[in-house]
Amino acid sequence: MDNLISLVNKIQRACTALGDHGEASALPTLWESLPSIAVVGGQSSGKSSVLESVVGKDFLPRGSGIVTRRPLVLQLHKIDEGSREYAEFLHLPRKRFTDFAAVRREIQDETDRETGRSKQISSVPIHLSIYSPNVVNLTLIDLPGLTKVAVEGQPDSIVQDIENMVRAFIEKPNCIILAISPANQDLATSDAIKISREVDPTGERTLGVLTKIDLMDKGTDAVDIDKFGNSWSHFTWGFIKGIVVEKMLEGKSYRLKFPWVGVVNRSQADINKNVDMIAARRREREYFASTPEYKHLAPRMGSEYLAKMLSKHLEGVIKSKIPGIQSLINKTIAELESELSRLGKPIAADAGGKMYSIMEICRLFDQIYKEHLDGIRPGGDKIYNVFDNQLPAALKRLQFDKQLSMENIRKLITEADGYQPHLIAPEQGYRRLIESSVVTIRGPAEAAVDAVHGLLKDLVHKAISETIELKQYPALRVEVSNAAIESLERMKDTSKKATLQLVDMECSYLTVDFFRKLPQDADKGGNPTHSIFDRYNDSYLRRIVTTTDLKSSRCNMQTGSTVLSYVNMVCASLRNSIPKSIVYCQVREAKRSLLDHFFTDLGKLEQKQLSSLLNEDPAVMERRAALAKRLELYRSAQAEIDAVAWSK
Ligand code: GDP
Numbered sequence: 338m339d340n341l342i343s344l345v346n347k348i349q350r351a352c353t354a355l356g357d358h359g360e361a362s363a364l365p366t367l368w369e370s371l372p373s374i375a376v377v378g379g380q381s382s383g384k385s386s387v388l389e390s391v392v393g394k395d396f397l398p399r400g401s402g403i404v405t406r407r408p409l410v411l412q413l414h415k416i417d418e419g420s421r422e423y424a425e426f427l428h429l430p431r432k433r434f435t436d437f438a439a440v441r442r443e444i445q446d447e448t449d450r451e452t453g454r455s456k457q458i459s460s461v462p463i464h465l466s467i468y469s470p471n472v473v474n475l476t477l478i479d480l481p482g483l484t485k486v487a488v489e490g491q492p493d494s495i496v497q498d499i500e501n502m503v504r505a506f507i508e509k510p511n512c513i514i515l516a517i518s519p520a521n522q523d524l525a526t527s528d529a530i531k532i533s534r535e536v537d538p539t540g541e542r543t544l545g546v547l548t549k550i551d552l553m554d555k556g557t558d559a560v561d562i563d564k565f566g567n568s569w570s571h572f573t574w575g576f577i578k579g580i581v582v583e584k585m586l587e588g589k590s591y592r593l594k595f596p597w598v599g600v601v602n603r604s605q606a607d608i609n610k611n612v613d614m615i616a617a618r619r620r621e622r623e624y625f626a627s628t629p630e631y632k633h634l635a636p637r638m639g640s641e642y643l644a645k646m647l648s649k650h651l652e653g654v655i656k657s658k659i660p661g662i663q664s665l666i667n668k669t670i671a672e673l674e675s676e677l678s679r680l681g682k683p684i685a686a687d688a689g690g691k692m693y694s695i696m697e698i699c700r701l702f703d704q705i706y707k708e709h710l711d712g713i714r715p716g717g718d719k720i721y722n723v724f725d726n727q728l729p730a731a732l733k734r735l736q737f738d739k740q741l742s743m744e745n746i747r748k749l750i751t752e753a754d755g756y757q758p759h760l761i762a763p764e765q766g767y768r769r770l771i772e773s774s775v776v777t778i779r780g781p782a783e784a785a786v787d788a789v790h791g792l793l794k795d796l797v798h799k800a801i802s803e804t805i806e807l808k809q810y811p812a813l814r815v816e817v818s819n820a821a822i823e824s825l826e827r828m829k830d831t832s833k834k835a836t837l838q839l840v841d842m843e844c845s846y847l848t849v850d851f852f853r854k855l856p857q858d859a860d861k862g863g864n865p866t867h868s869i870f871d872r873y874n875d876s877y878l879r880r881i882v883t884t885t886d887l888k889s890s891r892c893n894m895q896t897g898s899t900v901l902s903y904v905n906m907v908c909a910s911l912r913n914s915i916p917k918s919i920v921y922c923q924v925r926e927a928k929r930s931l932l933d934h935f936f937t938d939l940g941k942l943e944q945k946q947l948s949s950l951l952n953e954d955p956a957v958m959e960r961r962a963a964l965a966k967r968l969e970l971y972r973s974a975q976a977e978i979d980a981v982a983w984s985k
């Protein structure tokens with residue numbers, strides 16, 4: 338039993354520690370799926386007696402007639418060495434029995450409570466747990482005996498009912514069947530063998546037990562000797578085990594995988610005299626050692642041998658489960674680890690540690706943000722799209738040629754001249770025309786600033802959600818996000834100012850060279866004595882604005898040496914310089930100093946405020962603590978199980 342105890346203890350430590358720790362885990366169920374042991378057989382065949390001797394305790398009602406009238410599910414729980422043994426019933430929670438005679442009485446009383454003091458039988462089990470340092474964790478099941486006929490006070494269906502009840506317990510593949518047959522009855526008609534063969538045809542989980550060997554000797558009961566032409570007492574056990582059992586089952590080979598074990602339990606007289614387990618064991622040993630027929634078989638007979646066989650069998654079954662337990666533990670560990678890493682590390686308690694953590698998380702965020710701008714992550718290319726498509730398209734839509742319609746030109750030039758028409762060239766008129774066109778570039782310039790600002794903001798949101806560490810701290814997440822957006826906002830304002838200034842600069846000072854080349858009327862051989870009214874005629878005005886005049890081109894005039902071409906030139910130059918201003922003021926700054934203000938403010942925070950920034954979702958904290966604890970348990974379970982596996 339020792340091997341089994343230590344094996345089971347190790348696995349037990351591994352499994353139940355995990356099971357005890359709240360959360361549903363697959364392991365306790367796995368533990369439950371470990372073998373249970375059920376005794377089956379006819380009435381008074383000695384089932385309860387055998388079960389008691391396997392457990393090594395006197396606590397079951399035994400006797401002639403129908404004593405066991407409800408299934409008894411007995412759970413043995415190993416407790417720490419030195420602790421006091423006790424028993425507990427499921428129907429009497431928190432009542433601890435330390436007197437096992439009282440346990441027996443309670444089984445009887447509880448049986449009566451369900452069935453009345455009749456010979457009724459109930460399939461409702463009694464659940465009893467025994468806590469002891471001297472047991473292994475096992476489930477044992479004592480069952481009512483199988484009968485052949487109903488007796489007075491029992492319904493006719495009783496025979497079938499009991500059989501069904503017994504079958505329900507023993508058909509589970511993890512149930513080890515102790516098939517009890519009294520040696521003083523005809524084995525050929527053994528109910529135990531019949532029903533065991535039904536549920537375990539190969540005999541792999543059935544242990545055959547012959548009780549009442551002592552009675553057989555005395556020939557108290559009618560033994561069917563004629564059938565085999567011999568007396569039971571003359572058979573050697575080897576014979577019984579092999580040929581006879583096979584013959585008994587009418588040629589249908591039902592050879593159990595394990596040899597039959599003969600036992601001698603306490604007789605009714607012993608029970609009446611209160612012979613204890615130890616004395617009974619000794620008597621049994623003496624019996625097998627001194628009876629000539631069994632002498633040579635003595636080491637393989639008796640309750641102790643049965644217990645040993647049983648534990649060896651259990652050991653095998655349990656060991657076969659080890660790889661399954663191992664892989665389950667390994668799988669769970671991997672799952673726990675990955676969930677823990679998803680939840681992130683816990684935060685240091687002191688202010689310095691907190692500050693460090695915050696900076697570290699911000700650095701990660703900043704890194705991701707830069708990666709978006711630098712093209713390592715997507716999104717930065719959209720900014721170029723603003724410069725390459727949106728801005729040029731918007732500039733194009735300004736349609737300077739339409740702005741400089743004949744009507745507008747006349748209006749502006751006339752207005753600029755005021756009461757005194759220009760003498761040589763409409764200088765003021767030029768200025769106004771140019772200003773009025775160039776100033777419209779402010780619109781697209783501003784739009785470009787806003788578009789880039791929008792994109793930079795999107796990237797903040799993206800980077801925030803991509804910074805796994807920020808998920809852990811909702812408050813910090815909000816703060817970092819707000820700080821970044823505020824920074825962008827500031828950069829946008831600066832950028833807008835600078836970019837619009839570029840436009841305004843173009844309005845405030847015209848490139849003189851460009852106009853120096855403008856032909857004067859006289860140069861072109863025109864008539865300087867044009868009347869005032871001629872000066873405002875269409876062809877004159879058109880010349881101011883466009884280059885369509887053939888004569889002009891002939892007179893060595895540069896293409897574009899008119900208002901429209903000047904405006905176009907300015908526009909082309911702004912088209913190049915606006916992106917520069919935007920990148921300088923917004924993109925480059927965002928890369929350089931997105932969180933600078935935040936860091937400055939951070940330095941002024943008290944420990945309490947730092948803590949509140951790092952306030953985790955309490956559910957996350959709880960979850961992490963629980964996971965960490967489970968992980969620790971599983972790791973130690975893994976070590977235990979591995980040790981068991983190696984010692985195989
Ligand atoms: P169950 O009804 O199958 O649970 O059988 P019990 O364990 O209650 O035993 C029925 C009766 O047979 C009791 O009076 C026991 O003392 C007696 N008995 C059981 N096994 C043996 C045995 O090996 N030898 C003798 N002499 N009596 C036994």
Ligand code: MG
Binds near residue numbers: 386398479480
């Ligand atoms: Mg019984």
